[in-house]
Amino acid sequence: xxxxxxxxxxxxxxxxxxxxxxxxxxxxxxxxxxxxxxxxxxxxxxxxxxxxxxxxxxxxxxxxxxxxxxxxxxxxxxxxxxxxxxxxxxxxxxxxxxxxxxxxxxxxxxxxxxxxxxxxxxxxxxxxxxxxxxxxxxxxxxxxxxxxxxxxxxxxxxxxxxxxxxxxxxxxxxxxxxxxxxxxxxxxxxxxxxxxxxxxxxxxxxxxxxxxxxxxxxxxxxxxxxxxxxxxxxxxxxxxxxxxxxxxxxxxxxxxxxxxxxxxxxxxxxxxxxxxxxxxxxxxxxxxxxxxxxxxxxxxxxxxxxxxxxxxxxxxxxxxxxxxxxxxxxxxxxxxxxxxxxxxxxxxxxxxxxxxxxxxxxxxxxxxxxxxxxxxxxxxxxxxxxxxxxxxxxxxxxxxxxxxxxxxxxxxxxxxxxxx
RNA sequence: GUGGACGUAGCUCAAUUGGUAGAGCCCCGGCUUGUGAUGCCGGUGGUCGCGGGUUCGAAUCCCGUCGUCCACCCCA
Numbered sequence: 211x212x213x214x215x216x217x218x219x220x221x222x223x224x225x226x227x228x229x230x231x232x233x234x235x236x237x238x239x240x241x242x243x244x245x246x247x248x249x250x251x252x253x254x255x256x257x258x259x260x261x262x263x264x265x266x267x268x269x270x271x272x273x274x275x276x277x278x279x280x281x282x283x284x285x286x287x288x289x290x291x292x293x294x295x296x297x298x299x300x301x302x303x304x305x306x307x308x309x310x311x312x313x314x315x316x317x318x319x320x321x322x323x324x325x326x327x328x329x330x331x332x333x334x335x336x337x338x339x340x341x342x343x344x345x346x347x348x349x350x351x352x353x354x355x356x357x358x359x360x361x362x363x364x365x366x367x368x369x370x371x372x373x374x375x376x377x378x379x380x381x382x383x384x385x386x387x388x389x390x391x392x393x394x395x396x397x398x399x400x401x402x403x404x405x406x407x408x409x410x411x412x413x414x415x416x417x418x419x420x421x422x423x424x425x426x427x428x429x430x431x432x433x434x435x436x437x438x439x440x441x442x443x444x445x446x447x448x449x450x451x452x453x454x455x456x457x458x459x460x461x462x463x464x465x466x467x468x469x470x471x472x473x474x475x476x477x478x479x480x481x482x483x484x485x486x487x488x489x490x491x492x493x494x495x496x497x498x499x500x501x502x503x504x505x506x507x508x509x510x511x512x513x514x515x516x517x518x519x520x521x522x523x524x525x526x527x528x529x530x531x532x533x534x535x536x537x538x539x540x541x542x543x544x545x546x547x548x549x550x551x552x553x554x555x556x557x558x559x560x561x562x563x564x565x566x567x568x569x570x571x572x573x574x575x576x577x578x579x580x581x582x583x584x585x586x587x588x589x590x591x592x593x594x595x596x597x598x599x600x601x602x603x604x605x606x607x608x609x610x611x612x613x614x615x616x617x618x619x620x621x622x623x624x625x626x627x628x629x630x
Numbered sequence: 631g632u633g634g635a636c637g638u639a640g641c642u643c644a645a646u647u648g649g650u651a652g653a654g655c656c657c658c659g660g661c662u663u664g665u666g667a668u669g670c671c672g673g674u675g676g677u678c679g680c681g682g683g684u685u686c687g688a689a690u691c692c693c694g695u696c697g698u699c700c701a702c703c704c705c706a
Contacts, residue, residue: 217696220698272703326705327702331705332705480706488701492706494705517706518706520706544665577663577666581667582666593665605664607665607666612665
C-alpha cells in the first residue's frame with residue numbers, strides 16, 4: 211500500500227489500462243450501433259445547477275435528497291455534480307431552442323456522481339452511456355430504440371441478458387390504478403415489511419419490486435398497471451410489442467418494473483443480468499413525455515435509456531478474459547551496440563510511420579532487451595546491429611515460433627505481413 | 631444511512647494458546663557482454679491499513695478510524 215494519505219475518494223476508482231480497454235470496446239460498440247440509428251453524440255456539462263435535478267428528478271428522491279454532490283461555489287451559486295444524464299440533456303435541448311427543430315437523437319458517454327454506499331457494480335463516480343430522443347411519440351420509436359439497445363448489447367456479445375418491458379400508463383389512467391393498488395395494499399399492511407409500509411405513503415408502486423420475499427408472497431394477485439391502461443396507453447403498449455416482434459427483439463413483460471419519478475410514463479424497460487449480484491440492471495430507461503414541459507418547455511414526447519459502462523465492462527471481463535489482453539505492441543526494436551543506437555531509433559520511427567505499434571527496447575544488454583520484448587508481448591523483434599546497419603537490413607524474429615531471418619529494409623513490411 | 635466479512639512484501643496468501651514476520655509469483659543481477667518465454671544461483675523489498683488501549687511483550691486481544699467486498703436501501 212503505497213501512498214497512505216493520498217488515496218482516491220471512496221467509491222471513486224481509477225480506470226487503469228485493463229478497464230479502459232474494456233470500456234473502449236463498449237464505447238466503440240455504442241458509437242457504431244447508435245450511428246446506424248442516426249443518433250449523434252453530444253457532450254454535456256458535468257457540473258449543473260442543483261436546481262435542475264430538484265425540478266426534474268424531484269426533491270423527495272434518494273438521488274436528490276441524499277446522494278447528490280451539491281455545494282455552493284465561490285460565487286454563491288448552488289451547483290452539483292450531475293447524478294444522471296437525462297435532466298441535463300433536456301436542459302440543453304431547451305437551452306439550444308431545439309423544440310421546433312424536429313426529432314433530436316442524442317447519445318452521450320460520461321461520468322455521473324452519486325454518494326451511495328459502494329458495492330459491486332455501484333460506484334460513487336460511474337460512467338453511463340445515455341441515449342435520449344426528443345420529439346418522438348409513437349410506439350414505433352419505442353420499439354426502434356429498444357431494438358437499438360438490443361443491437362448494441364448484441365454487438366458486445368454479452369449473453370444471459372434479458373429485456374423486460376412494462377407500461378406505466380399516463381396521467382389519465384394512473385390515478386384509477388393508484389386507487390386500486392392502494393385498496394389492495396391497505397388490506398395487507400400487516401404482512402408487508404416496514405420499508406413497504408413507508409412506501410405506501412411515498413411511492414406505492416415501488417412496493418411491487420420489493421425484494422423481501424415475504425412481501426412478494428403478498429403480491430401474487432396485486433393489480434398491475436398493464437391491466438389498467440387507458441385506450442391510448444393500451445394502443446401504445448401493443449404497438450410497442452408488435453414492433454418488437456416484427457424486429458425479432460426478444461422481450462418479456464414484467465409488470466413489476468416501476469419508476470420513482472413522476473415524469474415517466476408509458477414505456478419502461480430494463481435489461482438485466484444475473485451475473486452482477488444485486489446490481490443486475492445493465493441498461494434501463496423509458497418514456498418521459500412530461501419532462502420537457504416540467505422544465506419549462508412545450509409538451510414534448512421523449513424517450514431514452516442509460517447503460518452502466520462499468521457494469522458492461524465487468525460482464526465483458528467475466529465472459530471473455532482472453533479478449534482483454536491482445537498485444538498492443540507489434541514490434542520491439544533491439545539495438546546491439548552503442549554505435550547503432552541512433553540508427554535503430556530512426557528505424558523504429560520509420561516502422562511507426564508505416565503503421566506498426568513499436569517499442570524500442572532501449573539498447574544495451576541484448577538479453578535484457580529480448581526479455582523486455584517478450585514482456586511487452588511483441589509479436590516481432592527487429593534486431594539491428596552493426597552488420598545490419600551496414601547492409602541496410604534487419605534481423606526479423608517472430609517471437610511465437612522463434613524463427614529468425616535477415617530482411618532488407620525495403621522488404622521488411624512485406625516480410626512482417628507475410629508472417630502475421 | 632443500516633447490517634456482515636475482510637485489510638500482512640508490487641501481486642496472491644501463510645504465521646499453532648499474544649513472544650517485534652514467511653512462501654510463491656513479480657522485479658533486479660549472475661550462469662551466456664547478438665537473443666526471450668523453460669533451468670540453476672543470488673539479491674531488493676514489510677512502521678503487519680492508520681490511531682489509541684490492554685500487556686513485560688500485539689500482525690494476533692479491545693476501541694476508534696479509513697478503505698475494500700457483500701447484503702439491505704437505491705439504482706446504471
